[in-house]
Amino acid sequence: MSIKKNILQGNLVLQIIIGLLFGILLAVLVPPLARSTMILGELFLTSLKSAAPVLVFVLVMSAIANHKKGQRTNMSSVIVLYLLGTFLAGLCAVIASFLFPVTLSLLQRESIELAPPTSILEVMKNLLLNFVDNPVKALINGNFIGILAWAIGLGIALRHASEQTKVMITDLSNGVTYIVKIIIRFAPLGIFGLVASTLAETGLEVLWDYLRLLGLLLGTMLFVALIINPLIVFWKIKRNPYPLVFTCLKESGVTAFFTRSSAANIPVNLELCKKLKLHEDTYSISIPLGATINMAGAAVTISVLTLAAVHTLGIKVDIFTALLLSLVSALCACGASGVAGGSxxxxxxxxxxxxxxxxxxxxxxxxxxxxxxxxxxxxxxxxSSTDVLFTAAACMADEPK
Known part of the structure; x- marks a missing residue:
């Protein structure tokens, strides 16, 4: 029982750090043994690869099917801010990735022959074909665009279903999420295998790639938090946004940093909204909704890592495709799951x-x-901090001058 408790409830951050350090040590001290640990990484990645399509499908379908309408709030302003902030975050990440390109050490890249898209028209064609793909085929092949299309369609259709059906969909969503959480709990072993085998094959210089990638991610997120978001809030409330920005970062961002879950931080955000004396009819809806669709950080992660793969493989990207990536990363981010590492x-x-x-x-x-x-x-x-920030901005803009 204690072993099970440690696996399911232990400090995941600490476990990942330990797995990372042991992977580095094994690669340095016993390279032949380190190469054999690749099976752990492969098992972990294959598990994620199997669960992710189902997770995205049921989460999006459940969220749309259970959406309540009819409440009178200024939610339209909040949603506009959420979507605008997420898109601009993705755009900033794309620009930063071109200004400071990062490549990765991927063991598979040497044996891969690519036929990159030749134009934005080809990209759009592939996008449309994936959009209308067979749902079973989409799930089997990991076609997330087709998965999202079917999930949205079924979600809209099931909004008129009985309450019992909606409860069943919610329970299914919770069940798949639980399975993914179990898989994520084995991340320390998977990362141990990935790091040990990769370092044994490529050498310690790969660590520099990781540091450069992390620096680009954190730098872009800081830019969004301290420049882009304040500009959006100033546009909305026409006053100095930084006192509100720093309050949200301090009282919501710090807690979310350690919980690593927007969903787990919802009670903190609700309490902060109450402290800021915002409209309860607004924040009681916008905060849970923001934990699902307000994903500026996820948009940054998706854009930066995708373009890192593009740079690594030497794919040439035109400006229109880069802009399309900004939009797609924003849409992807809105579908990011509530588990750690969902993006x-x-x-x-x-x-x-x-x-x-x-x-x-x-x-x-x-x-x-x-x-x-x-x-x-x-x-x-x-x-998570942006959930409160944009909710507050919408409420303050609605106040009489």
């Missing part, structure tokens, strides 16, 4: 824009999990 599971969707093979895309997910101790914490802090 990483949607990187294959963004990679599909550039015809990047699934094996490479999931190797990039593995890299993301390796740096996820810091990356996911910072991402969640940005996501």
């Amino acid at each position: 990483l599971l949607l990187i294959p969707l963004a990679c599909s824009l550039f015809d990047i093979p699934q094996d490479v895309a999931w190797s990039v997910v593995g890299v993301g999990m390796t740096i996820g101790v810091v990356q996911d914490s910072a991402e969640t802090a940005l996501n």
Whole structure:
């Protein structure tokens, strides 16, 4: 019982750090043995690869099917701010990735022959064909665009279903989420295998790639938190946004950094909204909704890691495709699951824009999990603190002058 408790309830951040350190040590001290640990990484990535399509499908379908309408709030302003902030975050990440390109050490890349898209028209064609794909085929092949299309369609249709049906869909969503959480709990073993085997093959210089990638991610998130979000809030409330920005970062962002879960931080955000004397009819809806669709940090992660794969494989990207990635990363981010590392599971969707093979895309997910101790914490802090920030901005703009 104690072993099960440690696996399911132990400090995941500490466990990942331990797995990372042991992986480095094994690669340095016993390289032949380190190479054999690749099976652990492969098992972990394959488990994620199997669960992610089902997770995205049921989460999106459940969220839409259970959406309540009819309440009188200024939610339209909040949703506009959520979507605008997420899109601009993705755009900033794309620009930063071109200004400071990062490449990754991927074991598979040497044996891969790519046929990259030649124009934005080809990208749009592939996008439309994936959009109308058979749902079973989409789930089997990991076609996230088709999965999202069917999930949205079924979610809209099931909004008129009976309450018992909606409860069943919610229970199914919770069940799949629980399975993914169990898989994530084995991240320390998976990361141990990935780091040990990768370092044994490529050498310690790969650590520099990880540090550069992490620096780009954190730098972009800080820019969004301290420059982009304040500009959006100033546009909305026409006053100095920084007192509100720093309050949200301090009282919501710090807590979210350590919980690494927007959902787990909902009670903190509700209490902060009450403290700020915001409209309860607004924040009682906007905060839970924001934990699902307000994902600026996730948009940054998806864009940066996808373009890291693009740069690694030498794919040329035109400006229109880059702008499309900004939009797709925002849409992907809105579908990011509530579990730790949820945004990483949607990187294959963004990679599909550039015809990047699934094996490479999931190797990039593995890299993301390796740096996820810091990356996911910072991402969640940005996501969750912005829920309160934009809710407050919408409420303040609605106040009489």
